[in-house]
Amino acid sequence: MTALSRYALAFASLAITMPAHAATPTEAQKTEFYQVCMSIAQDQALCSCKADAAVTLIDERFMALVISAMQGGSVPQEQYDAYNTYVAKSNQVCKPNY
Numbered sequence: 494m495t496a497l498s499r500y501a502l503a504f505a506s507l508a509i510t511m512p513a514h515a516a517t518p519t520e521a522q523k524t525e526f527y528q529v530c531m532s533i534a535q536d537q538a539l540c541s542c543k544a545d546a547a548v549t550l551i552d553e554r555f556m557a558l559v560i561s562a563m564q565g566g567s568v569p570q571e572q573y574d575a576y577n578t579y580v581a582k583s584n585q586v587c588k589p590n591y
Contacts, residue, residue, distance in 0.1 A: 515552030522556045523548055529563045542587035550582055 518526075523544050530540035547556060555572075559579065562568050568576045584591045 515554065518548045518551065518553045518556035522553065522560065526556065526560055526563070529560055533563065539587060543583055546583045546586045547579075550586075551579055555579070 526547055527540050527544040530543055531537070534540055547559065551559065555575070558566075558568065558572060558576065562576065
């Protein structure tokens with residue numbers, strides 16, 4: 494399987510994981526995401542971008558998983574591809590030459 498087809502499969506997995514009717518992350522989650530990001534990266538521009546991107550890329554339920562993972566929690570095996578796809582997409586948005 495090529496890298497492109499793995500990416501396409503992972504992206505499809507992300508779309509399947511987040512139904513169209515899913516709730517948008519809350520403002521409190523966005524704030525928590527930013528605070529956790531700053532405690533890790535200490536980069537205001539990056540953390541602001543990542544927090545903004547997160548609310549457009551993932552739903553409220555997945556945001557809780559992402560915040561937990563940022564705090565050292567494990568990502569459930571069945572969510573691993575979707576999580577990696579989210580990280581890649583947010584990096585593409587916020588760190589285009591990464």
